[in-house]
Amino acid sequence: MSSRDLQSVYGAEANPTGDPIGGGAGYRRVVRRGDVTVANAGALLAALEAARAGQVVYVASGSETDLVGHVGIAVPAGVTLAGDRGVDGSPGPLLQNRKMPDRAFLLSAGEGARITGLRIKGSDPDFPDIDYDVKPRSWCGVIRTAGANVEVDNCELSNVHHSGVSASHPNTHVHHCFIHDVHAYPVCVGGMAQPTLIEANLIYWIWHTVAGTGQPGTGYEARYNIAVRQKPPKSWGERHRTHGWDMHEFRSAFLATPRRLLAGDRILIHHNTMQNTGPARSGLIRGVPRDLAQVYNNWFSESDPGLGVRQVEPKGNVWVYNNVYGPEMKQVPIGEDTTARILLKRPEPTGEPARVSGKLALDFEVSVLEGLQVKRVTARVDDRELYAGERAPGPDEVVLDTRELANGIHELFIAVEDNRGVTGAQAVTLAVEN
Structure with missing residues (x-):
């Protein structure tokens, strides 16, 4: 679709990438072979340690690699770590650590690294089984960036407390992934990670869909994603409230005197489908961006625009416009929280x-x-x-x-x-x- 055509399309149906939302069957950029093929933890660690920029470490189709005892595994700069998710019905080879220590990430992606076609699973429970009195918050994640221009695509990421992808460097691209059973932030944007592109993913969430720290230099673009809110666990209580798209207030400015609510730089949230089963809001900008937050051409499942993307007081630098709400797809040309930039x-x-x-x-x-x-x-x-x-x-x-x-x-x-x-x-x- 041309940019002109996209102006009249709402939600992830606009997806112009040519690949299926969430990846898998039909995804075209599948890597089918590598410079070395691995099928167990020892071989994987040795291959990654020896790999140089431009090389591919390929995880064998159908393999299940137990990574207990190994976290922070470095994917070197310019190296591709790949599997065959989506090829002939393959779910993708599995990398799993069932005993991750607190605050650990399974993989650390160097500058220009690509992680593609894999299932990567941590040690935290599925959504319905969350009970932090039984298993406390681990703050664990799947992938964190260790350099700019990291690409994570066509992966299934699951079962961690903190984040599926934690982007803290510029030009991170997370696309065509299925992210689920990540308790807090399926994608977390922090540091100086502007711009981060979050595109054509299928995201099951209960706390946030995407979250940003609000730090100056932080921002993201989220487009063509389907975000489905799941039922919160019983341990969270019946009255639990949360929101999907997020930009936090920057903590140091929030704690200063006078207190200021500063919420990152530039945020673009467009052509996403939010299937929000409630009780929850589709998004919240928790301060004033230094540049602008634009929220447009999304389809929010709530009929009440007040449950769409909103902004806390004081308001400024947010444009919410041309979104549709509810199964009837009622268009609201200019949202209540739209203010001057x-x-x-x-x-x-x-x-x-x-x-x-x-x-x-x-x-x-x-x-x-x-x-x-x-x-x-x-x-x-x-x-x-x-x-x-x-x-x-x-x-x-x-x-x-x-x-x-x-x-x-x-x-x-x-x-x-x-x-x-x-x-x-x-x-x-x-x-x-x-």
């Missing part, structure tokens, strides 16, 4: 107070979703107004003389009201040192 260039929002002295020329851009108009833009420091107008000021139009402020902590606050009367805001904590 305020891109602060100087000073830039970070996790720490911006240290400033002397004169500071403010530089920020303002834009709104097509169909809306900017009505009023204001800028202030603490309770002192610096600017008010019907447009954003130019880069050198508003100059703050910090010598007029007492040394210490102050708050720069930018607000934009649109023609609906809805206001979005962005704030920066200033540390004045004159």
Whole structure:
């Protein structure tokens, strides 16, 4: 489909990849042979240790490899670790560790590594059997990145507490995988992992679908995924509430004084199908992104748009638009939480107070979703107004003389009201040192 065609398609039905969502039968980029073929733990470890960039370590079809005693197994930079998931009905060779120590990951993927066509299973229970009084949270995961440009595709990842894939480096691509029985985060995005692409996966979830730490430099694009919320375990209680797509508030900014809710940089959530059995919300942005969160052309199973993707207060830099809700696919052109985008260039929002002295020329851009108009833009420091107008000021139009402020902590606050009367805001904590 062309980009124009996709504008009128909702949910994962838009999938233009040519491969089945979740991978398996019909997936085309299957690796069928390698430089070395392995079928047990010793051979796998030896082959990976000897492998060089461009080589393929192939796990034999039908094999089941017991990895008890081995965690943090390195897939070297540029190496492909592969199996035959989907070929002639193959479920893919199994790599499993039934006794993972707490906070361990089974595999560590180096820069440019690819992990494809495998079943990889940890030691935590299936969703219905979760009881942390019986088996405490392990914080274990399947795959973590150890470098940029990691690809995880056509895999089945399951049975860990923390994450199926933990991306903490740029350009991670997780696609055409089936991820299930991962208690917390099927995909976790942290560190400086922007952009992370999460594409055409089948995800069964109970806590989140994808979660981000909110750290500056963090963001993700989720597209063409089918996310199915499963029934939470009895041990969690009948009134358990959670949400699917997520970006946390960045913890250090949240704990600072004044407290700020900063939620990553850029987030794109589009053309996904959310089969939410409830009680749960489809997503929550838990702060203000430094750039923009866009949520569009998704199909949310809830008929109530209030149970779609929302944002906590204060609101800003989120566009929710052109999504459909419920089995009737009711279209909502502009979501309630849609606000203006305020891109602060100087000073830039970070996790720490911006240290400033002397004169500071403010530089920020303002834009709104097509169909809306900017009505009023204001800028202030603490309770002192610096600017008010019907447009954003130019880069050198508003100059703050910090010598007029007492040394210490102050708050720069930018607000934009649109023609609906809805206001979005962005704030920066200033540390004045004159």
